[in-house]
Amino acid sequence: MPFVLKVAFRYLTANKSQTALLISGVAVGVFVFVFMSALIGGLAVLLVQRTVGNISHITIEAPDADADAIAVDSHIRQLLVRQRSSAQRTLLRSADAFVPLIEAMSEVKAISPQVVGNGFMLRGERRAAVSVTGVEPDKVTAIADLGSRLTAGSTELTSSNIVLGQKLADDLGVRVGQVVRLRSDRGIERSFLVGGLFAVGVEALDGRAAFVSLSAARTLFEIPQGLSRIEVKLNDVYQADAIARRIAADTGLDATPWTANNAQLLDGLRAQASSGNLIKAFALITIVIGVASALSLSTYRRRPEIGIMRAMGASRGFVTLVFIVQGALIGLIGGLLGTGLGYAALAPFPPPELTGSAGLPIDVRQGAYGLALLLTVVAATLASILPSRSAARVEPVTVISQ
């Protein structure tokens, strides 16, 4: 064992209770760091999952054509354009070629080519405005997890059945197995058998959404070719911006990531992360102050011994290193203890995705254990620099003569 390590270790074990207290203090600081990391990470997972779990992460649409300029007068800077008719639809005419390409991307979890449109649902005297989404029969649960949110029936789609939001069904007074009529904004009317009802907790879906098969939607909205949009779900929601840029570059289509429409959520997550980082920084500062003050006391108390060591031929570098190694050892042991305790305390928590409304959304995977350990060792080592430099400045002649 290097001699400097032996001396540092001996000094640490010379006063076991004091060292144990110091290491406990460091461990508590590390525990706070780990806990805050897991909590802030878990909160982010929960919020993102609840916000974007049932929506498309990237929506691909045909680019809007520039409006036709009718008159331009450069002197008075006036531009006259023709407004596009709301009934005019922009279609992805060549989307079929891109679907396999996008589906093959490793970051993509699911893809749902869709034909969408508006209409009215009729049941006796009752009528309700609906937003109709035509999907491939096996893709009805690809974007929104309707399967686990079914209140009745199933998500299976055929050309003649329809899956509705529970609230919409309630408004119309229909149940699974009953027939409803759907009139599209093209004036085409068809009857469907209600196959399933869902409630995801989002008004826009539960009160307005109706899912039909892609072929039925083509008929309803007179779109025999092309698609209205392609919805994409990713394995990692935080990659949405990068993947959307890639898809747009590769296909020339408009690819909008979920982040574009959820700026407030992202701001909130950023603010939350900043608060967490502040608390973690304070935990580290506490560690630095604790280690620095303990080592300062130690160097003061050991001034005579340091003088003797210097008289025996210990260099200033050796003395410096003895106290820096002590700082590093305190950081390492306290860090290991803190991360270990942190993991043990956080492990029983369920994943944040499964956390109920009353529970703490702790994500044990986001404890940042390695980072906590590394920062603690670095912080404790840095904290020992000042005391160790002060120790190295001890002149043997002054302490020996005392």
Place this chain on the structure above:
Amino acid sequence: MSAAPVLVVSDLVKTFREGAVETPVLKGVNMTLAEGELCALLGPSGSGKSTLLTILGTLARPTSGSHVMLGRDLTSASDAELTEFRNAHIGFVFQFHHLLPDFTALENVVFPAALRDGRETARARDRARELLARVGLESRVDYRATQLSGGQKQRVAIARALMNRPELVLADEPTGSLDKDSARQVLDLIAEISQAERTSYLISTHDDTVAARCRRQVRLDNGAVV
């Protein structure tokens, strides 16, 4: 032909300054020490004995003059060079032993060699055991410094001073804190080792009994050898 002296100091001056006040402590000390010589440094309190020892031990620098040991001029050496030189060639025995309390007798003795080697070697431990046996403490090898009596601590300090086979041992009142019997044992030991290892000793003392055991006496008065 006589061997070259271990130590030669010429016109050694040490003046302490505190603000505008200058206090001359050594006023041109000249002395030599031969190999294996046992020399007493005598003088009243305030005569400059301790200051001279700290300069000879490279723990302090002279204000002027020459300090040559083993043919090397130490007045121009850097701090790091002096530290290394001290570790290799000079041993210290202090009045209050100054052992490291958290280390055993063996570890205290090994310390200078471990500083030199960067670790405790088996060879150094063997030498430390041999030295502790020589000072009669083979049964106290694993005792902590705090578990030893005053005389035992001073004997451990002598063993530690000899660990790296220094050419010069500087002892500052080595028997000052000991009872009569312990003091006699320590002096016997110093005389024996000086003879056997050809180590030079400069012993600062007020005690005429100690001075009488040395072959030569150097008297310091008011900062100069008289």
